[in-house]
Amino acid sequence: MVRPVGILALQGNFSQHAAMLLHLGYAPIMVRYPKDLEACRALIIPGGESTTMSKQIDRNGLRAPIKDFGKKNPIMGTCAGMILLSNSKNGKNMDPLNIMDFTVDRNAWGRQVYSFTDTLKLHFDKRKQFKGTFIRAPKINQIGKQIKVLAEYNGEPVMLKNSKHLVCSFHPEIGKDTRIHQFFLKNLHD
Amino acid sequence: MAKGTFEVKVGLAEMLKGGVIMDVTTPEQAKIAEDAGAAAVMALERIPADIRKDGGISRMSDPIMIKGIQQSVTIPVMAKCRIGHFAEAQILESLEVDFIDESEVLTPADDNNHIYKNDFKVPFVCGARNLGEALRRIGEGAAMIRTKGEAGSGNIVEAVRHMRTIMNDIQWLTTLNHDQLMSAARDLQAPFALVEQVAKIKKLPVPNFSAGGIATPADASLVMQLGAEAVFVGSGIFKSEDPASRATAIVEAVTYYKDPAKLAKVSEGLKSAMKGIDMSEIPENQLMQERGW
Numbered sequence: 001m002v003r004p005v006g007i008l009a010l011q012g013n014f015s016q017h018a019a020m021l022l023h024l025g026y027a028p029i030m031v032r033y034p035k036d037l038e039a040c041r042a043l044i045i046p047g048g049e050s051t052t053m054s055k056q057i058d059r060n061g062l063r064a065p066i067k068d069f070g071k072k073n074p075i076m077g078t079c080a081g082m083i084l085l086s087n088s089k090n091g092k093n094m095d096p097l098n099i100m101d102f103t104v105d106r107n108a109w110g111r112q113v114y115s116f117t118d119t120l121k122l123h124f125d126k127r128k129q130f131k132g133t134f135i136r137a138p139k140i141n142q143i144g145k146q147i148k149v150l151a152e153y154n155g156e157p158v159m160l161k162n163s164k165h166l167v168c169s170f171h172p173e174i175g176k177d178t179r180i181h182q183f184f185l186k187n188l189h190d
Numbered sequence: 191m192a193k194g195t196f197e198v199k200v201g202l203a204e205m206l207k208g209g210v211i212m213d214v215t216t217p218e219q220a221k222i223a224e225d226a227g228a229a230a231v232m233a234l235e236r237i238p239a240d241i242r243k244d245g246g247i248s249r250m251s252d253p254i255m256i257k258g259i260q261q262s263v264t265i266p267v268m269a270k271c272r273i274g275h276f277a278e279a280q281i282l283e284s285l286e287v288d289f290i291d292e293s294e295v296l297t298p299a300d301d302n303n304h305i306y307k308n309d310f311k312v313p314f315v316c317g318a319r320n321l322g323e324a325l326r327r328i329g330e331g332a333a334m335i336r337t338k339g340e341a342g343s344g345n346i347v348e349a350v351r352h353m354r355t356i357m358n359d360i361q362w363l364t365t366l367n368h369d370q371l372m373s374a375a376r377d378l379q380a381p382f383a384l385v386e387q388v389a390k391i392k393k394l395p396v397p398n399f400s401a402g403g404i405a406t407p408a409d410a411s412l413v414m415q416l417g418a419e420a421v422f423v424g425s426g427i428f429k430s431e432d433p434a435s436r437a438t439a440i441v442e443a444v445t446y447y448k449d450p451a452k453l454a455k456v457s458e459g460l461k462s463a464m465k466g467i468d469m470s471e472i473p474e475n476q477l478m479q480e481r482g483w
Contacts, residue, residue, distance in 0.1 A: 010445050011208040011229055015419075032445060047205050048229065049265050055227040056445060059438075079205070093224060093264060106264060112288035113311045115198045118191040135201040136266065136288070174201055 003188050006031040006040035008066075010056040012048015012080060016173040020181050034065035041188050042074045045081030047135065047171050050106065053080060054094035063097065070099045075165045076184045082167035083138050100165050101144025108139035120153045120170075125179055132158065132170035140169065194311030199333035202266065202288065202313055203397040206230055206334075206420055210410070210441050211399070213237050213424040215255075217262035223427070226437030229420065230266040230288070233259040238295045238342030239425035239464065242476070248296045250278040256285055268315070273482055274300025276309075283312045289334070290314045292327075294481035295341045295424070302483060307331030317401065319352045319479060321359030322378035325388070328396055329381040335394055337418070338479040339402020342425050344466025346412065348479060349403045353416045356398065363389040402479070405430070405463045407443030407456050414447035431461035 005021055007014045009030035018028040021044075029040055037043070043066070045053070057063050069075070077085040083106060087098040109115070115136055119129040132153065140157045143149070151159035151168070159168040159180075164187075172180035192198070209229025214220045220231050235251040236244065250271050260267045266288035271278035273292055278299075282290050292305055294317050307314040308331035317338035318324035324335045337356060339349030359378070366374055366389060375385040387395050400418035404410055405426035413421060421444055423437075430436045439456040446452040474480075 009208065011227075013204045013207060015207065016204060048207075049205070049209060051224060051265055052209055052227045052229050052441070055225075056441070059227075059442065111286045112202050112266065112313065113283065113286050114193065115202065116191050116193045117195065117198060133198065133201055135198065135205055171201065174197070174204070 002027045003041055003185075004029050004039050005185065005188075006037060006043040008043065008045045008053070008081070010060070011052045012046045013171070013173060014046045017044050017046050017078075020173050020178060024178055024181060024185065026185065032060070034061055037065055037069050040069070040073070042076070042185065043069060045075065045077040045084050046173065047079035047081060050080040050083040051094040053084060054096070057084075057097075058095070067097060067099065070097075070165065073164070074184065074187050075099065077165070077167040078171055078173065079135065079137060079169060082169055085165060085167050100147065100160070100162055100167065102140055102147055102160060102167075103142045104138040104140055104169075106138050107136050109134055109137045112136055118153065120151050120158065122159070122179065123150050124183055130172075130177060130179065131175060132168075133174045134170045137169045196308070196331070196333065199313030200396050203315070203334035206266070206399075207397055208445060209420050210437075210444055211268065211420065211422045212427055212437060213422075214259060214428070217258045219428055219433070220259045220263045222434050223437055224263045224265055226434060227441040228265060228437065230268055231259065231263060232268045232270065232291065232422070232424070233287075234270055237425045237428060238478070239344070239429050240342075241295060242342040242478075250275070250282065250296070253281070253285055256282075256287065260285075260287075270296055271305075272296040273298040274303050274305060276305045279305055279310060279314075283310055287312065292316050292332075294338060294478045298481050304330055304482070315399070317479070317482060318356065320355045320378075321363070321388070322380045323482065324356060324394060324398070325378065325380035325384040328384055328394070332396065334397050334399060336399040336401040336422055338482075339400065339404075340469065340472070341402045341478050343403050343469070343472065344405045344426060344429070344464040345469060346403045346405070346409045347469060349400050349409075349413055350416065352402075352479075353400055353413055353418060356394075357417045360388055360392065360394070364392050404440070405466060406460075407439045407453055410440050410443040411447040411453055414444060420444065425464055429464035436460050436463070
């Protein structure tokens with residue numbers, strides 16, 4: 001059975017998420033219109049520019065459909081996608097979707113010259129470390145009661161989940177390690 | 191922890207895909223660009239159309255002006271240095287710009303060499319007109335390629351020519367057997383390892399954007415359909431009559447480039463585009479695309 005998984009394809013790195021889904025045997029659906037969500041069992045909001053995506057979500061009537069989708073289906077947000085799933089109020093020039101109960105500081109690791117890769121431990125798979133790619137990454141600050149931390153880096157939480165959704169401040173779509181995508185998608189195996 | 195690796199540099203280029211990078215000369219213009227949904231801005235003192243008109247030597251922008259733009263927006267800020275001018279690039283790196291454009295729009299500083307970009311922590315984008323030129327720049331460490339087009343012309347014809355040429359060159363490589371790739375590398379004047387890689391992955395090893403002449407939503411759709419992964423708009427926005435509306439329309443056009451009905455809608459009622467110039471009106475020695483080696 002091919003399981004269709006949507007990727008919000010307004011702006012950003014949707015193509016590398018699609019390549020990873022194909023590799024894992026899922027059918028990626030590029031989501032640009034509300035009707036594209038109807039066929040999806042899950043949604044990925046990729047990295048890119050959160051200001052750009054936030055404006056395009058509103059211009060193209062996607063805010064309410066994505067929020068409704070998230071009530072029943074799992075969503076994964078990476079980097080800008082994580083910012084969009086948060087309920088940060090300080091989102092200067094952008095409006096998060098308020099789907100998960102945590103807040104972020106955007107670009108808190110610094111400008112591009114401070115972007116980096118480093119290994120981190122995944123709490124759900126301690127056999128091998130994960131190489132995280134942090135590009136102008138956000139930092140997580142407040143975390144709600146229902147949220148569980150799945151990975152930390154230098155004592156900072158960098159990956160969170162609640163009962164349905166998953167976010168990380170780095171880019172699991174960069175590289176060949178598919179464990180984070182697999183962890184997210186395992187909910188779809190009925 | 192690894193900073194400034196090729197992987198981290200290409201990472202930012204990947205994040206800009208599907209977006210529009212807009213030339214801006216003031217913090218106010220940068221705000222307009224960000225509000226329209228630009229994925230990044232290019233901070234420069236004069237947009238290419240004015241550089242073309244004013245003549246003289248065109249150099250890296252005043253650091254004060256770049257800092258003012260960095261403070262006014264949260265999206266990435268790029269800046270241009272002259273071809274081969276690694277001292278300008280070192281200065282821009284110290285200002286922590288997010289991307290450096292080693293650009294033919296400025297007057298070249300070295301008529302034989304480009305900057306050795308692997309020496310830097312900040313990523314570089316470079317222009318190219320064909321696959322060989324693109325792979326020479328990537329060999330030097332460029333993390334993003336943009337087709338050159340003809341900056342400041344408002345004329346899409348050169349951007350189309352360069353995108354088609356690169357795509358045709360890539361397609362040609364994929365038809366060759368392995369024992370033909372060395373002669374292909376010789377003909378392209380490109381590093382052999384990169385020629386091998388392109389033949390295998392059937393695309394450039396870094397994101398490939400389009401630049402130089404995009405003035406309308408339809409122009410953006412055209413280059414996206416030809417294979418661009420994002421677009422740079424230089425003079426096209428702030429030389430038009432209503433920059434904010436045009437900027438927004440081009441942002442939507444890059445996302446919905448395959449949807450003619452949507453493109454029709456975003457193109458409605460935009461005031462005049464920049465006037466533009468026919469290629470025959472530009473003397474050959476004033477073509478910016480000829481700069482770079």
